Amino acid sequence: MAPHFRRKNAIIQFNLMVVGFAGLGKTSFLRTFCDTLNVKKAEQREVPQLRGPVEKTTKSYSMTFDIEEEGEKISLTIVDTPGFTDDFSLDKQLYSVLNYLEDQFDYTLVEQTKVKRNPKAVDNQIHACLYFIDPSRRSLSPSDIRILKKLTTRVNVIPVIAKADILTITQREHLKKTILKDIFETNRIKIYGYPENEDEPLDASRPQTASSFGRPGTGRTDGIINGPLSVRSGNGPLSVTSGNRSAEEDEDEEDLGSEKNLSEKNGLGLGQGASASEEEEEEEDEDDDSEALYRKKLPFCLVSFEDFENEVPLIMDHVTGVPIRGRTFPWGAINVLNPDHCDFSGLRQVLLITHRKIFKDLTVEKYYEQYRTEKLLARKASRMLSENVKKKVLDEIKNI
Numbered sequence: 001m002a003p004h005f006r007r008k009n010a011i012i013q014f015n016l017m018v019v020g021f022a023g024l025g026k027t028s029f030l031r032t033f034c035d036t037l038n039v040k041k042a043e044q045r046e047v048p049q050l051r052g053p054v055e056k057t058t059k060s061y062s063m064t065f066d067i068e069e070e071g072e073k074i075s076l077t078i079v080d081t082p083g084f085t086d087d088f089s090l091d092k093q094l095y096s097v098l099n100y101l102e103d104q105f106d107y108t109l110v111e112q113t114k115v116k117r118n119p120k121a122v123d124n125q126i127h128a129c130l131y132f133i134d135p136s137r138r139s140l141s142p143s144d145i146r147i148l149k150k151l152t153t154r155v156n157v158i159p160v161i162a163k164a165d166i167l168t169i170t171q172r173e174h175l176k177k178t179i180l181k182d183i184f185e186t187n188r189i190k191i192y193g194y195p196e197n198e199d200e201p202l203d204a205s206r207p208q209t210a211s212s213f214g215r216p217g218t219g220r221t222d223g224i225i226n227g228p229l230s231v232r233s234g235n236g237p238l239s240v241t242s243g244n245r246s247a248e249e250d251e252d253e254e255d256l257g258s259e260k261n262l263s264e265k266n267g268l269g270l271g272q273g274a275s276a277s278e279e280e281e282e283e284e285d286e287d288d289d290s291e292a293l294y295r296k297k298l299p300f301c302l303v304s305f306e307d308f309e310n311e312v313p314l315i316m317d318h319v320t321g322v323p324i325r326g327r328t329f330p331w332g333a334i335n336v337l338n339p340d341h342c343d344f345s346g347l348r349q350v351l352l353i354t355h356r357k358i359f360k361d362l363t364v365e366k367y368y369e370q371y372r373t374e375k376l377l378a379r380k381a382s383r384m385l386s387e388n389v390k391k392k393v394l395d396e397i398k399n400i
Helices: 026-035 090-112 143-153 169-188 248-263 267-298 342-354 356-399
Strands: 010-018 059-070 073-078 128-133 157-161 313-317 322-328 333-337
Touching: 010 090, 010 333, 010 342, 010 356, 026 073, 026 128, 026 342, 059 342, 073 169, 090 143, 090 356, 128 143, 157 169, 157 342, 157 356, 267 342
Parallel strands: 010 073, 010 128, 128 157
Antiparallel strands: 059 073, 313 322, 322 333
16 A cells, blocks of 8 residues: 555544443543543643542533554544433433534534635544443343434444443353344444444344444545644534545645655556555455454443542552552452453554544544435425425415
């Protein structure tokens, strides 16, 4: 594959939202997740919700971190939401989340319709949403199903099992299989990982290859940002160039075109073509492996570290004597970063490394385009209805 060129100080934007019923440890998870980030600016860790005793989230808030993962600079924004309550107010709470997601699409639509677009506009769309599932249940509740069906029309949803430390290994595996069956077979909820091809088997225990997953095309969406990303409730523009192209993609193509011409002049075109094909095959194999691993872990079982008064998330492993991030029990300790204990590290890898670009591409190519089409059709229908009503009124006036 031809070398990929990126602007020297390019910052990739990625936006994550957490959603679920109250009391499932969403804020505790965010504390654990944020503690593992390689944050470049120390002051960005001074978020009130990450300090002191864990308190109930009563209103949505966001926090932004400039981090680095495998040599890539990322502006990561995390949106925490109040927990749902399973009563008459559930629909109102759900639509509040959906309205937030749609607001971000609206800013994109407004920016796209401008004659002169803002080159410094930032991407506020939510690229992935973690949905927390109650571990005390033995399957998805009717409320879970209703929420998931709504959310999956607007965002990439990743189901996770909260507080997995209360489950034995056998209980955990049984719950995973039951949830996957509820999602893929019984209710056909199109979370990320649902086969786009209707002919694909929906066997929850069968690993799928990349070709069977909802994957975007080759369009790039990693925009060039010259500052940190800031998501505010109901605020923030987004610039997406026509045809789902970003400024970075245009520059990449110019650089690649120049490199191609230079290679052809030096007589290197043929050899590079052969090696490019091999590298593309290797990348496809890696994608298949990452998708198979994702499917194997789904839904991710999460455990958060204990909340300490001194705000130091380290505990002592009684067996090894090594300080770890985790939880202590009379029989031992759970290390949240140990993949044998829970799926936290696997989920972190999916969000920040292996699937980040896939989530971003799908957000624009699938969810935004779907919303944009619905919006434009609604406007057209409203305009036609207004014209018909106007004509009818005029006809009635003439008949008077």
